[in-house]
Amino acid sequence: MKLSYYVFLAAVIVLLIAGSLQAGDKELLGAGATFPYPLYSKMFDAYHKQYNVKVNYQAIGSGGGIKQVKSRTVDFGGTDAFMSDKDLKDLANPILHVPVCLGAVVVTYSLPGGPVLNFTPGVLADIYLGKIEKWNDERLAEINPGIDLPDMTIIVVHRSDGSGTTFIFSDYLSKISAEWEKEVGRGKSLNWPAGLGAKGNPGVAGLVKQLPGSIGYVELIYSLQNKMPVGLIRNKAGNYIQPSMEGVSLAARIDLPEDTRVSITDTDAEMGYPISGFTWLIFYQEQNYGGRALDQAESLISLVWWAIHDGQGFAEPLHYVPLPESAVKKAENIVRSVVYDGERVLSE
Amino acid sequence: MVSKDNALNSGKPGGALVAAEAAFTRGLYVAAILVVVLLTAILVTLLIGSRESLGTIGLGFLYGKTWDPVSSEFGALPFLVGTLLTSFLALGISLPFSIAIAVFLGEYFREGALSSFLRSAIDLLAGIPSVIYGFWGLFVLVPLVRSLQLKIGVPPFGVGIFTSSLVLSIMIVPYSAALGREVIQLVPSDLKEAALSMGATRSEVIWKVVLPYARSGIFAGVLLSLGRALGETMAVTMVIGNSNFLPKGIFSPASTMASLIANEFAEATEPLYVSSLVEIGLLLFIVTTLVNIIGRHVIKKTTVEV
Numbered sequence: 001m002k003l004s005y006y007v008f009l010a011a012v013i014v015l016l017i018a019g020s021l022q023a024g025d026k027e028l029l030g031a032g033a034t035f036p037y038p039l040y041s042k043m044f045d046a047y048h049k050q051y052n053v054k055v056n057y058q059a060i061g062s063g064g065g066i067k068q069v070k071s072r073t074v075d076f077g078g079t080d081a082f083m084s085d086k087d088l089k090d091l092a093n094p095i096l097h098v099p100v101c102l103g104a105v106v107v108t109y110s111l112p113g114g115p116v117l118n119f120t121p122g123v124l125a126d127i128y129l130g131k132i133e134k135w136n137d138e139r140l141a142e143i144n145p146g147i148d149l150p151d152m153t154i155i156v157v158h159r160s161d162g163s164g165t166t167f168i169f170s171d172y173l174s175k176i177s178a179e180w181e182k183e184v185g186r187g188k189s190l191n192w193p194a195g196l197g198a199k200g201n202p203g204v205a206g207l208v209k210q211l212p213g214s215i216g217y218v219e220l221i222y223s224l225q226n227k228m229p230v231g232l233i234r235n236k237a238g239n240y241i242q243p244s245m246e247g248v249s250l251a252a253r254i255d256l257p258e259d260t261r262v263s264i265t266d267t268d269a270e271m272g273y274p275i276s277g278f279t280w281l282i283f284y285q286e287q288n289y290g291g292r293a294l295d296q297a298e299s300l301i302s303l304v305w306w307a308i309h310d311g312q313g314f315a316e317p318l319h320y321v322p323l324p325e326s327a328v329k330k331a332e333n334i335v336r337s338v339v340y341d342g343e344r345v346l347s348e
Numbered sequence: 349m350v351s352k353d354n355a356l357n358s359g360k361p362g363g364a365l366v367a368a369e370a371a372f373t374r375g376l377y378v379a380a381i382l383v384v385v386l387l388t389a390i391l392v393t394l395l396i397g398s399r400e401s402l403g404t405i406g407l408g409f410l411y412g413k414t415w416d417p418v419s420s421e422f423g424a425l426p427f428l429v430g431t432l433l434t435s436f437l438a439l440g441i442s443l444p445f446s447i448a449i450a451v452f453l454g455e456y457f458r459e460g461a462l463s464s465f466l467r468s469a470i471d472l473l474a475g476i477p478s479v480i481y482g483f484w485g486l487f488v489l490v491p492l493v494r495s496l497q498l499k500i501g502v503p504p505f506g507v508g509i510f511t512s513s514l515v516l517s518i519m520i521v522p523y524s525a526a527l528g529r530e531v532i533q534l535v536p537s538d539l540k541e542a543a544l545s546m547g548a549t550r551s552e553v554i555w556k557v558v559l560p561y562a563r564s565g566i567f568a569g570v571l572l573s574l575g576r577a578l579g580e581t582m583a584v585t586m587v588i589g590n591s592n593f594l595p596k597g598i599f600s601p602a603s604t605m606a607s608l609i610a611n612e613f614a615e616a617t618e619p620l621y622v623s624s625l626v627e628i629g630l631l632l633f634i635v636t637t638l639v640n641i642i643g644r645h646v647i648k649k650t651t652v653e654v
Contacts, residue, residue: 063615160590162615191416197590
């Protein structure tokens, strides 16, 4: 009785170990941005089923992803904010950025009756600078004719945790307002001149819902999934744009630089939504480092190639904006430039 | 002392017994020393981690009012004030309740179904994860505080120092109440009987005999709960408003040291920024230690000699 129990237990353990080490299964390690995590986990799961390569992606935040790539503990990182020239300058082995999808930031608010409001860049910046304090301020009334704005205090809500969402939002405000750029600047965490902080998209959304008269910013995906009221933003061409997947996709159809490290906020595109950005996978150009095997490099490059082609099909059902054709072309060139011992990894 | 006819160890020779005894003692020593080693290791880690900001910013870190990661300007004063303000306010709110509960359970309902029900309810209160307190605070307390703020004419944020103190006070009641109950039960009954026999009423006995006798124990419970309030992170982060400015009053939004670290550490990449966050951790460590040392001193002073 007792013996058979132990035999059974041993058999279970052996099976479990065998199961986790399936013959031929390679493993890739990644870490970084939380924003694309739902998409990545779906994509990598499908990739595992098709190609028997297991991808383990830890959503620890963009900053963490960059750190892990630099300390060479992962095969690739994920980030919502591209590394600056200063960050890249001192690297002996260049780090490449490959865009995978697009995200956008929307402005949401809580007002009685839930009107759809227009915002100009200047009004938005002054609200977040704490200079427009009432909802019935004449500058808001001027761009929202026919809407009865209440005499309520505007409560500004922002992210309290360091976040790529904040980076995109502050990057936009820095571009359209000189005062914002000078006083606050762009970053994942800021010294906010006004308002309250809440943790994560759910935190901001929760606080905005709780406080009548408040205004906040969240990821487009989050607002779509939760059907939140969102404001229309006037873009560079002068059109008020409703945040949508199409508007974001249009914003990215601009002339991109070869390394795709570009901010697309305040886009020139006529119908493009102005507060959006890419999210990237990052890895080293020279894959022969720290004793990496060639086939590990090949696995990584196949995965990235797949992610910018077949993998794009997973984006839209999850409300992520897939890459426009022009961005895919640039991304292909970047993936082609990856080398192992100076030899191109991708032969096609 | 090892006796030869010890029934439990009749089979073992005396030498083995002595060796086992020594090994047991050694084990205890190791466990005790390990605590000290760990504490020192944490302090050393924090010091090493904050080396850069200690060197670059120096003492200015303590009184600097600006926390600006973009321009690399770091001052800890708003968070120091936020932490102390929320914790002591919470302590003030919770104290009457925790003492009342302690007296109720330690004097009035020592046994019986009601007592054990209440005791387990309080223990359960201590066991609820803090994120749930945060949620509850956000959905129940925030609208209530907001309507209060609208009535008294301050900006209707709902969140802020006052709201987080309310949440914290509920979270720390179990700690001080449980310890308070224990020490109140330990008050010798001959003291109470003597007071009763001299004609004191029950409440007089509590005010003049029980509480003075138990005060050092009650204070120890308060200290324990204060420690909890100083370090609480999740629930506070959800209702404090996370503003990095020096708070202007008890209704203004603020940040605590713990909430700041929880919010910003994951995405901090600049070395000075990371180092400053670690120094905030060091500061929290020191504040907690200071509060404990002062507390111990007070406990010693207030212990009743019998």
